[in-house]
Amino acid sequence: CPEPTTTTSEILNNWQARKEALASKEDEARTTLDPIVARVLSGKSTELEDELLREHDYPDRSLVSDMRQGFNLTGWIATTGVHEPDVRPPKSSVDVQLASAKAKNTATLQKMKLLEVNEVAKETWTETKKELENSWLFEDTSPDLSKVLIAPRFGVRQGSKTRVIDHGKSCGINSTTGLPERIRLHGIDYLASLLTWAMNDPRPSDRALLRICVLDTDSNRADKLEPAAAESLRGRLHWFSSFLFGRRSSIALGEIGKRANGVNGHFALGEDLRTALTYLKDEALDGDPLVLDRTPKSTYLIFTDGSLEGDVGMIGGILYDASGHPLSFFSGQIPEDVITRLYMFSDHPIFEIELLATWTALSLWQDELRDSFSCFYLDNEVVRSFVQMEDVVKCRAWFSRVPTASNPSDSPSRGEFGESRKPAVPLEEVLPRDGSRDDVKVLPNDPETLRLRVKSIAEITQEEQHEFVFMMNRYGATVLVQEEFDDGLQAYKTLDRWFGRCIPHDAMNEFGIVEINPAKPTSINTANPKKEHLPHTDDAYTDSPSAFLTLQCRQSAPSGGGESVLVSGADLVAALSNEELRTLMQPGMVSMGRRPAGDGSWMKVSSIPLFWVDKDSGWLQVRWRCNDGCLGDVAEEVKPSYEQMDAIARKEVHQLVVPLIPGEILVIDNRAIAHGRRSYESDEPRVMWRKNYVGNGELASQLTSGMCATFSSMFDGLHSMFDPSSWDPAKIKL
Template structure:
């Protein structure tokens, strides 16, 4: 969220930038009514707000008090800005809308009328009470979205089921109008649904509704492909059902008491003949419009609306509709027949929901409105039924072919997928020959371009030419073009240097994500001298002499390398030159200089249309898993891994000439005991622009390696991680190093590694020693484990944890936990989070136990295992019933061809009921969790080393199992046992919700033992519950 003051030119420009953004599809305006409210004309008491406008003076009454006149003038300026921005959006092809009360004077102001002149806009009029509001607030919605015509829905009047709150004063200093400024939730849902409908009709790709659709975010797709289930709603459900109808055929309840046939007038996706009993209505949206919505001003007669003979307003309006021309006198007479607070109304009968007539007046234009068929439209969203007896033959076949989510998502970039598939399908000789030919081709091309490269660099700014001296820019440009890399301006941007502030250049290869600036570059430069004094005064010793000395030494080393100029005097800086403070951070026993562009304000001036793409550890692991599954040669030859780290990566790219005025830095000189000023000529570490710029370049290099040289390789900022079979590893290494050298990039010699079955990458240890058996493991490196162990031990010894240190250790623990199998540390991590959020301090006993458990977890728990041998998918349906003392648990195991392999139907004894949260009056949540544990324990021999999808109809149990934690201690203990058991059985488990009506385990949970469910299995429930709870002291 960005707060803008549209009376400031810079903020208006930011708004225009947002509108011009190619990823901006829709813009909605809702200028405050304030001075334009007709409620000000009602002067019931001496304390009521003064009128500001009337129909004669819509731009403001003459002789207003100074303060009120200033408010009216400011409002008029805002209306002008709104109108101009709306017109800009329309001309740019965006979908737009603007809202204000129907009788607001804003529509008549000169600023609005002139600003929107020439635009062909549609209109929708509705009452807020029709969408769940408390009062019949009449609203005009001006737009260019055809789907919004369906918003027309006017109030039929009060009835037994439809009541209004009164207008007027609600407290001494508060009026009812202030309570109606927020949109009702029903209106928000309707607008969102209609906007999606319009975008869909225009060919836009909507967000995934199910896991069978593409998972857009690469890191989420990688997690799903590895069988890791994110918490909450970060990924879509496996399947959904959407039902749309132009009339309300569903009951008002949230759960269908009986099966409801889907009428011909309704659409259902996927098609179902009926909605089974028990289906839950998760979302319902009421929309106006219907068969023939009419939103534009119209004077066409309507034979369907003769007017109610008992309503003078409608009789008169019906006569007006027969005329070819509507006169101003007609409108005035109609206004006199209407109440002042309602400009359009029907007869007000309870059964009259289909149409209304009336008049409108807007901006000097008058007309008569006909609103036909204002019926509601309901949208039902529910999970598809998985009960095979209730599905058609095609749907049953689709269910039987359902895959585990890890097989429904790749998580591997498409270019790398194609390369992996090529490596899997071709022999090693063919792969080696292809790479050798590519190297020969581009080596020859590099020689041909040598003279052109020299001439091209002579045209560059001197500091750019010096920084890029070793780079073959023209060759790189041809390579990325041949590789199909969609970043046409990359080489040109490298050549002229990159900026440090303002808009970040758009890269089509990155994922779209709008980030707005919060400050203008010119505003920042305007305060440069004042800020400079503060930054110089704050540049002091860190308190660590070693860090201070090393930071300054590295700075002088950068001067010798030509990356910095200096030391300089303060007088060498221009009036608008910006200064940034440099400080040192110790990482892995090395001091790294960081330039604080957040403090200097330059990062606040950065805006972007996208976010960088890097390949996380999950993405690397996902590529390894795909290679193991696709390439049969991995079973014959050892799979190896190696990483390359580009040397001084950011220092290989120059700043632009304009950025040189923003690149001054000051660093503490420990000998002189004062700050020293330098000027950077290359990308600094700490700037948003630097990260974006370098990642564009590294992604281009990665694309070249993958597409042109057929390398299975990933990139994470300046780290490249390659994977290859042992016989091809040497050629792979030579090829990658040659490409780096060809493009002028050096590899860090101090981080040089060799192809090996075990490699340390991104602070993790990848173990490929069992790759021929289809297994790969990931774990934290020994140094990371030792570092966390030492940090936690120090905290436990001191008995004190400050909040800032707690946030730091919590983040390190979270990263480390992701590389460990299972989720049994969730309880301890939750306790640590609570302690930190409370402000930290002296450790209490619960937090001390949690830290001990986390320390043991990081050091002694098993690593993550990626196994390509798990090919079998099974579904486990579980349910519980709890009616007083009659408690039942049921489960059904279904294989991947849809055959029911068996079921269990257990009654909870009195002993079990006493153990299962005796304080709860209805512990259905605990029993739903227990049913999952029973199913896993009972069928452990059958489900071992499979892809297992567990279906439950209890949302609480689902969330508990996914997260591994719960606020309910009994459910949490069961979840912990479930995850321990999953680790022991080597399960790739996924938890999913199923409707109660579609849950085949519902009948067994109620004691039914149908032979069609397969063989009955039994378990000693008392012993299972005792074992689960005794280990946790329950």
């Protein structure tokens, strides 16, 4: 390196003299700086830098003032004049991102906990600690997850170094930034230093918004199980578990199998896998062996149920032998202090009460059920995982769902022992002739079960598509969750291909989308957010309702209200007798209409049947609307039946509440599942995109539309083959 020339020395001496002359002005400017910005700029002569930039006619005249204020991380980035003009506005806003921040932040933190502790993770944590020591970062020990955007930090190995990356795109903060110029790309070192400077020196308002999360490898030294080791362990334990009683070991082996197959893509021990390994370890030491016996085993049928009306909770159960003869029953009221405790953990603890009913049956009748083959019939799904008590009683149990109206234990669960509200249901009508009811679409108890996570809806894989078909045919609804929030239109490339022609609507845009927005209401029910939108099926006012509907959340209510509500059509059918169902399968029994928000006049009205059987598939279809202001005439002979179904659809115990965040798409079988919305404040923004389909797309041969196949014995004698597309309303006398 050559010796400095005299000219260079003179320049440096001149700069030093000018710096000293500007010292007082520099000190005065620092008094107005934000404390963290002042710390970052400590030891730097910003007055001298500003003077030199002006002297050399640097285009960005506001560079130094921006440094003193703190750089923008949201909104428009300042124009510098250094780069070519190329305006790219923000794709989103801070308010939109914060509307879904809590859910996204929770997921980000959960994923961070599951990361593998490797050398890159350790080096990333070491670099983060250095930044903390230099006061470039500060620790937020109790962030409000609804008011910040959390970007995950990870390391990237480049040669012998690990570069630290803060993924602002994943938390949505990048989409809130607008660029007036196309920034010229430089080398990685230049970019890394520039981004570090900007992140360490944001303006105070953005500093309150952005958070960075990183894996603490010092305190988070998680145990791990790699797929190869899991596969070897599963093989050994599979042989061992065959000598154990019960199915808990099979469930535990399933968790090990997920790791062996590389599910989740990490090696850390999650809670489910750790619990499974702990159980298998304990069973290896203390588990009871499986006893083989030539003695014939008894078979029992057990019906259980629970009820909750206000603060009064009751349970009931009936024990039958294999021939359907009742052997024993119980009925009891739950103590008030227990109900009070249950309400501390749930707004409507009916699932806990029904779980208690099954536990009571196993406890009371354990002597009879010991070493038996027993079938438990329930009107919910919650106790199918009730496997620990099976081991205690040594009962080989099988669980199945039975409609509420067909459950003989419903009466004792309400303290009723005399004349019931309806004639008793014969046992042979409760059990379908094939021994199962897997053909009935019934919603799960946990809304998370409906979520199908995909990388991109527009570019969905064949495997993801097969999983979607399975979920729709089982539950009648699915929530598509993709990794990144986009403009929303790309997803319809897949949805249009799947479901075919869309159902026209006078309020739809050029893409066939109807915006559900109280600021631009399309009906009397969407105009008033403070009033819940009661369960209904779409297009109930037409003579040919859509087969499938899609609801894409574009903006959720910040308060968390306005959640979607789903009700299984099977629950409505279960409230009816055969004769009542037969009557409701006739046209003209119930009329429903559409009433625009403007004047509330009746725009369209239809009186097609409430239930009908599709002539091609043989599946039972439903058309439903609660009495929400859009219900027309109800024939006298079906009023009791309709009112009973209306009460069921309104009860929380029959409703599945599904909260949606922006970008998620709820797909519903419109002829099997009714949907609605909970209330929210009228001044809150909430925007949904609705697009309904005929169902004649690529998946027409794979998806079934409707509640269940009518070859089940439950529908013996009900052979209405009503086809709404061929019905002439002029022939029906209303």
